[in-house]
Amino acid sequence: MQTELSRQLGAEHAIFGFTPFPAVAAALTRAGGFGVLGAVRYGAADDLKRDLDWLEAHTDGLPYGLDVVMPAQKVEGVTEDEIEAMIPEEHRQYVRDILAAHDVPELPEGERSGWRITGWMESVARSQLDVAFDYPVKLLANALGSPPPDVVERAHRGGIPVAALAGSPRHAERHKEAGIDIVVAQGYEAGGHTGEIASMVLTPEVVRAVDPLPVLCAGGIGSGEQLAAALALGAQGAWLGSVWLTTTEADLGSRALTRKLLAAGPGDTVRSRALTGKPARLLRTAWTDAWEAGEGRPGPLPMPLQGLLVAEANSRIQRWEVEPLLGTPVGQIVGSMDSERSVQAVVDDLTRGFDRALARLNAIADRH
């Protein structure tokens, strides 16, 4: 099942997988898809280098990509400490109150908060890119707007196409103007940062807005029927993130979280600013509930303050697997994530489901 884009990128199937786990990215690439490693969790360039070495050794020369989070607008000369100082005490106290209400212990002595997202800082993202350009990365994606022009130029000099996520047609047009090669249309139902427009409407709107650029459909895709729908809407492939979270290759670091994902229904997510300060779809938890509007609640801070505010709390929640608060970004397809499967099994299901959907459509067309 190949589109012009997947053929250009050297993948057998038009299935693009975004994942923070090198083992998932490698398995997807080996299964004929296109694995894209999310770099946002890597603080140090050395850690990324280690994992790219591993990825390179486990993909048999097949193609994979890298996703960084690089804001187009620079924040010049502001240190992380200075940003930390902008967080109001009321919010810090509110976080302490939530943790206390759920008896969340401190991290063990000497254990540092590993959860902190620093990849969104331009300096970090740039050091990641310096590493990445030493590897035969076949796609560079940016989860936060168009990357800066010099990064796009550098990628293009290396023959690497650049993809960027968009939640609206206007957003997608700006990517096109910035020289982006591929637009990922991120629908309302997607996990992580999302806009308000659902994939069914967003995908064709973005295809029309950036024509002739190729578009990937993200949001709502976990089965081959949904993949067929995405391609029917004019996408050149599907960009899947959530479905990999319950694969056997994924390392969520918490069995309790895996169990919660397997048990969740399609209505058990919420679009919330509780994690990063920007609206992102997350598993609904006591944590996201606590950040909903309401009396005596301060509400989330803007990005990047909210992410810094909640970083240590999240590490503690995950470290001790405090079930009511335990969550993750995930899309509405979480309702269909009912069993743990290998990445290969997911890809097999996707291609078989696609074939089934296509046979069904052909039968519908023929019935006169």
Add this chain to the structure above:
Amino acid sequence: MQTELSRQLGAEHAIFGFTPFPAVAAALTRAGGFGVLGAVRYGAADDLKRDLDWLEAHTDGLPYGLDVVMPAQKVEGVTEDEIEAMIPEEHRQYVRDILAAHDVPELPEGERSGWRITGWMESVARSQLDVAFDYPVKLLANALGSPPPDVVERAHRGGIPVAALAGSPRHAERHKEAGIDIVVAQGYEAGGHTGEIASMVLTPEVVRAVDPLPVLCAGGIGSGEQLAAALALGAQGAWLGSVWLTTTEADLGSRALTRKLLAAGPGDTVRSRALTGKPARLLRTAWTDAWEAGEGRPGPLPMPLQGLLVAEANSRIQRWEVEPLLGTPVGQIVGSMDSERSVQAVVDDLTRGFDRALARLNAIADRH
């Protein structure tokens, strides 16, 4: 383009159209689709009878349906006046303030508020049904939960299948238990009352939940590519509402409103309780903005109070075409409603787009 369901119902295409306008319903049925007339705006049974006579005379013996709004739970012995008395003065004053801020004139002397929705009252819906069962209606739909058991039985005795809208798999399961024959999966992107789950996820979830009952996909469908996507997701057809609003057969009663619909983008709708008290997707206007949460704003009342509260205001806004406040329920596909076309032209586009999408999918499948 025929599914098992459209064949059973005697339609050439698996295109179901919900509309308050008899001329649209008739044109769709004549074009090979299945027109469904919404009865909620009919206060008097005689008006409905007149329009069903017209519909019968203009559909050449081809099939059409009727959509009523009938709550499963009766509110016994409460009059409309008693319900009116439950509306707080603060809300009445707020409505007056909005109208004053936009200089909305009173209705002309002797002109009554025609906008009031009374069809949601069980007594009204039942008198509509008494009329409807005298006509060869081929489908009875209910926009508000499962209809009462005696209504389902009466329809079944007459050989008429019953459809009901659902916004979640659980909701759909309850319809199945109530003996409903067809479930309309109403996605987040749809116009009118909607849940939180987008069509891409909701449709296959509902198909799975009510198997082997047929499911129609509603929400996000205005093109043949979207129709193909809906069928790929396992639906037995698509249920379209918004796309008919800008057809030449539609009678919105306001050129200004038609112009607003033609100009709107996919992000220009909002899921709001401003019109009926239940979350419904509406064109975003100064009216919906005024009912968003905020200081000094009372926020919407629950159904049915909000609908009664705003009825006269809506009549005045429409009567005088007060542009900033002028709106209608409409889905996110409003962004693609760029020109006025006949219903026949819309159907032609749908079937051609379906064929195009299918050819594309077959090419993708063949490319090895």
